[in-house]
Amino acid sequence: MIEWYKKVVFENYASFSGRARRSEYWYFILANMIIGVLLTLLDNILGFKLGTSGVLSGLYNLAVFIPSLAVSVRRLHDIGKSGKLLLLFYGIIIILVIVMLVSGFSVFMSGGFSMSSLGVAFFGPLLVVIAMSIWMLILFCTEGEHSSNKYGPDPKNETSEINKIGTFEL
Template sequence: MIEWYKTAMFQNYANFSGRARRSEYWYFRLATTLLFFAFAFLGLLLTAVLGATVGLSLAVGLFFLYALASIIPSLAVTVRRMHDIGKSGWTILVSLIPLAGPIWMLVLLITEGEYGENYYGPDPKNTIEEIDEIGINN
């Protein structure tokens, strides 16, 4: 899980091209959610230790900084996930449609990616290429 998070957050920070497997997307979401809960817990601790005014403002500031830092990687991994199922990155705008948009977006995000190469790049799940890189078929 940590490797997927590091890949999406630091190595592919603003990479909107290529494809992302379901596991890359969902592990990134899981790690991000856990970090948000950790920041919320830290906020409670800081509020209890430093007082309501200082602790709460410090916690909100840290939470805001992390939210700001994770916007672009979040958009990038979502666009790459759409590419994996053969959709344009602009498809994420569907989520802005009230009620039906987020449901349709969830369906798209859990859909298995296209097999083989598509318009957006090679299949990230292609095990034959991985075997060739290792040198087993040589």
């Protein structure tokens, strides 16, 4: 797990090209979560708070933001998908959050506050975000393509293609 984490953070810090295996992605996510929990605990013990967020965990999240995006893009590349899919995912989430805020604010200001208007303003976009998150989770869990694709060689079996050069099969 530590080797995968070091590979993502130190070797491929901002590398958005190439492919990342499921193990590289998920071990990075697991290590990231463990470090995040430990830093949050340390923030709470030491009293390092800045509003509702801890200082150490906040700085750590800033430090791993770019590697997190990069490994996510490379993971999508491994299954033959463009990294632009991640941009689309986050773009839609941002738009839906804005829609939720604007529609919720307008419902509140109009005085026509009711549970049905609240449901339309908040739970509709929330369901879209949940559905999209499940879809992205499925993509990140999908096995990568077994041969080279337009994003690079198969990271699981990088030597297989070089070994095929010069061989003759009947």
